[in-house]
Amino acid sequence: xxxxxxxxxxxxxxxxxxxxxxxxxxxxxxxxxxxxxxxxxxxxxxxxxxxxxxxxxxxxxxxxxxxxxxxxxxxxxxxxxxxxxxxxxxxxxxxxxxxxxxxxxxxxxxxxxxxxxxxxxxxxxxxxxxxxxxxxxxxxxxxxxxxxxxxxxxxxxxxxxxxxxxxxxxxxxxxxxxxxxxxxxxxxxxxxxxxxxxxxxxxxxxxxxxxxxxxxxxxxxxxxxxxxxxxxxxxxxxxxxxxxxxxxxxxxxxxxxxxxxxxxxxxxxxxxxxxxxxxxxxxxxxxxxxxxxxxxxxxxxxxxxxxxxxxxxxxxxxxxxxxxxxxxxxxxxxxxxxxxxxxxxxxxxxxxxxxxxxxxxxxxxxxxxxxxxxxxxxxxxxxxxxxxxxxxxxxxxxxxxxxxxxxxxxxxxxxxxxxxxxxxxxxxxxxxxxxxxxxxxxxxxxxxxxxxxxxxxxxxxxxxxxxxxxxxxxxxxxxxxxxxxxxxxxxxxxxxxxxxxxxxxxxxxxxxxxxxxxxxxxxxxxxxxxxxxxxxxxxxxxxxxxxxxxxx
Numbered sequence: 001x002x003x004x005x006x007x008x009x010x011x012x013x014x015x016x017x018x019x020x021x022x023x024x025x026x027x028x029x030x031x032x033x034x035x036x037x038x039x040x041x042x043x044x045x046x047x048x049x050x051x052x053x054x055x056x057x058x059x060x061x062x063x064x065x066x067x068x069x070x071x072x073x074x075x076x077x078x079x080x081x082x083x084x085x086x087x088x089x090x091x092x093x094x095x096x097x098x099x100x101x102x103x104x105x106x107x108x109x110x111x112x113x114x115x116x117x118x119x120x121x122x123x124x125x126x127x128x129x130x131x132x133x134x135x136x137x138x139x140x141x142x143x144x145x146x147x148x149x150x151x152x153x154x155x156x157x158x159x160x161x162x163x164x165x166x167x168x169x170x171x172x173x174x175x176x177x178x179x180x181x182x183x184x185x186x187x188x189x190x191x192x193x194x195x196x197x198x199x200x201x202x203x204x205x206x207x208x209x210x211x212x213x214x215x216x217x218x219x220x221x222x223x224x225x226x227x228x229x230x231x232x233x234x235x236x237x238x239x240x241x242x243x244x245x246x247x248x249x250x251x252x253x254x255x256x257x258x259x260x261x262x263x264x265x266x267x268x269x270x271x272x273x274x275x276x277x278x279x280x281x282x283x284x285x286x287x288x289x290x291x292x293x294x295x296x297x298x299x300x301x302x303x304x305x306x307x308x309x310x311x312x313x314x315x316x317x318x319x320x321x322x323x324x325x326x327x328x329x330x331x332x333x334x335x336x337x338x339x340x341x342x343x344x345x346x347x348x349x350x351x352x353x354x355x356x357x358x359x360x361x362x363x364x365x366x367x368x369x370x371x372x373x374x375x376x377x378x379x380x381x382x383x384x385x386x387x388x389x390x391x392x393x394x395x396x397x398x399x400x401x402x403x404x405x406x407x408x409x410x411x412x413x414x415x416x417x418x419x420x421x422x423x424x425x426x427x428x429x430x431x432x433x434x435x436x437x438x439x440x441x442x443x444x445x446x447x448x449x450x451x452x453x454x455x456x457x458x459x460x461x462x463x464x465x466x467x468x469x470x471x472x473x474x475x476x477x478x479x480x481x482x483x484x485x486x487x488x489x490x491x492x493x494x495x496x497x498x499x500x501x502x503x504x505x506x507x508x509x510x511x512x513x514x515x516x517x518x519x520x521x522x523x524x525x526x527x528x529x530x531x532x533x534x535x536x537x538x539x540x541x542x543x544x545x546x547x548x549x550x551x552x
Contacts, residue, residue, distance in 0.1 A: 002395075016041065019048035027056045027279075035065050038459035043072045055084045056124060057095070059193060067096040083117040091124035094133070102129075103136025110141050113456040119148045123156060135183050142264045143190030150195050158202035161188070165212045178219075185219040193227045193354070194362060197235065200228065204240035214247035217256070230348060231358075235365075242271040250279050255514075261348035262380060263373060298513035337361075339483065340541055341370035344377045346539060375540065379403035381519055381538035389518055397552040468532070472513060475536045 017035075022030045022045050034042045034057055046069055048055045058066050058081055072092060077483050082090050082105070096101055109118045122130045122145065134142040149157040164184045168177035188196060204210045217225050233243055245253060245268075257265065257280055272280070337359060346356050350373075359366040475481065476488055489499060489505035498506055516532070516539035523530040 002234070003282065010166065017045070019045055020055075023049050023053050026052070030057050030174075031060050035062055039065075039068045042069055047073060047077050048355075051080060051084055051536065055081055055454045059086055061090050061097065063093065066093045070097050071101045075104050077446050078105045079109050079114055079118070079509060082121060083114050087120050087124050091121050095125050095129045096123065098138045099129075099132040102133035103138075103141075106133060107141050110144055115144055119145060119152065122149065122160075123153065127160050128162040128167065130160050134160070135164055135167065135180065135187065139183075139186040139190050142187035145186070145356055146191050146199075147195055154198055154202055161199050162203050162212050163538065165216050166273055166406060167538070175529050181215065181450055182219050184222075185496055186478075189224050190215060192361065193224075193231055194358060196228050197225075197232045200244075201232065201235075201237045201240060204237070204244055210243040211242065211247045213244045217244070217248060218252050222255060222259060225256055226349070227354060229256060229268075230264050230350065231369060233260070233267045234369045238268060238271040241268060242273065242276070244550055245276050253279055260348075261515040263348050263377060303500050337370055340544070341367070341374045341481070343480075343537065343540065344374035345370045347534070348373045349375055364409050369510060377538065378541055378545070383541050386522065471532050471536070472509075475533075475540075481540075484544060512536070512539045512543045515542055 017033055021475075022033070025033075030053070034045065042065070046057065047194070049057075058069065061069075069446065070081070071470070073081075082094070095103075106118065109115055122133070125133075132147060136146075146157060146161065146253060149160065156458070160494075164187070165181065167184070168180040191199075200213045243304075248256070253276065260268075271276070342352075345359070346352065355370065357365065358369065428441050473491075476491065481488065482490075487508055489498075489501035489509075491501070498509070516535040519535045519538050520530055520532070
């Protein structure tokens with residue numbers, strides 16, 4: 001603002017100014033030069049000068065020129081400048097940069113561990129620009145930024161995610177819109193379950209937005225959605241969840257509801273609308289077979305080879321050491337999961353990896369969630385048991401019909417003696433009959449004592465009883481049951497003798513077997529085919545409620 005004439009621009013060397021010359025001149029002069037030269041020369045100078053000089057130039061230069069330089073520079077240079085520049089200024093520049101270029105910059109920011117710094121700029125940009133940039137990056141990159149954004153400002157992050165879901169509306173081509181929504185789903189599938197629940201709860205609670213959550217549920221991988229619903233149901237927000245369910249297509253609704261745990265189903269059901277309940281409870285009608293259309297002399301087609309059936313996935317082992325024995329629970333740590341809570345979570349279709357991931361990220365939330373699973377599992381088991389008891393009371397004991405004895409045939413020896421007189425055959429016959437009567441009496445004695453009843457026992461029933469006995473012994477010999485040795489006692493694997501157990505241990509074992517039987521009967525009454533292992537697991541969680549804390 002003084003009266004001195006403006007400083008003349010230094011002459012370029014070989015018609016091109018050098019980086020040292022740019023660093024030596026005032027920033028205003030450097031800006032004038034950068035704006036007048038080709039963009040590739042400008043990028044060269046920006047990348048070669050000191051960082052503070054480059055940042056000053058970018059902040060002062062014309063907006064369109066700054067956009068061109070950021071687009072043409074390497075991703076590493078762009079990240080370095082963005083991190084050092086004024087947040088508001090650089091956010092305005094990035095809004096003008098092509099979304100694909102910003103996506104590449106975000107990918108580089110992850111590699112350079114600059115997510116937190118770049119996240120501040122994303123918050124400053126408008127929601128559509130941020131959403132477009134996240135979708136242009138790799139799905140893992142977008143998910144990493146969403147995790148950081150959610151920790152800083154959950155509400156604003158929910159707005160960004162909702163904007164990403166709705167970006168497909170800007171596409172005139174329906175296929176392009178569907179591809180964009182699928183891209184959003186791929187990104188969200190990489191976000192942790194707990195973060196997704198927080199974000200979806202926030203979106204579902206906003207006016208007129210539950211449909212956005214439903215839209216992304218339609219295309220997300222079913223397994224991820226099931227984990228989200230299971231955790232969501234355990235935390236609350238069930239009215240919002242019911243709203244989301246109301247926007248789902250029938251097919252997606254049935255797929256999700258039938259895949260979540262029974263505990264989640266019982267928790268969600270009271271909040272569902274009548275229309276949603278009607279869809280869930282309606283049996284799908286079989287599609288009518290199309291009438292065959294006769295074709296003139298069709299050529300025979302080779303029969304396709306049947307695809308091999310996929311091998312069933314092994315059931316997840318309960319938490320513990322590699323040798324199968326569970327880790328001892330440290331005393332006084334209220335956020336530490338008990339083995340019973342872990343078993344209940346696994347029973348509700350959570351994998352061991354999911355439980356460990358949640359426990360590591362948020363121990364308090366993991367404790368609350370798994371404790372809810374245990375409580376709900378036991379409540380449902382008690383209902384099954386009550387139904388089983390009622391069924392047992394209704395069934396009368398079968399009447400045992402007395403076994404009919406065959407009528408004995410006797411011989412008239414008086415008539416024989418008159419007819420044959422002194423014939424010795426009569427005496428021989430008398431001795432044979434006497435011996436026969438003696439043997440018959442012994443057989444009747446053995447039959448009454450039960451020694452010959454085995455032949456009348458149904459062989460199939462014997463085999464079934466033996467199989468059940470083997471399952472019972474197998475359950476008590478499981479490695480993860482060893483921590484309950486004081487409760488159930490210990491019997492060697494090759495032995496079936498319970499005589500060495502205390503009276504209390506035998507009583508506890510029979511209590512578990514009886515409870516499992518009642519649970520099976522109750523489940524059958526509800527039309528459920530429950531495996532024996534599941535009944536034992538449910539019974540174990542019930543009968544050890546009174547001793548679980550001291551056992552752990």
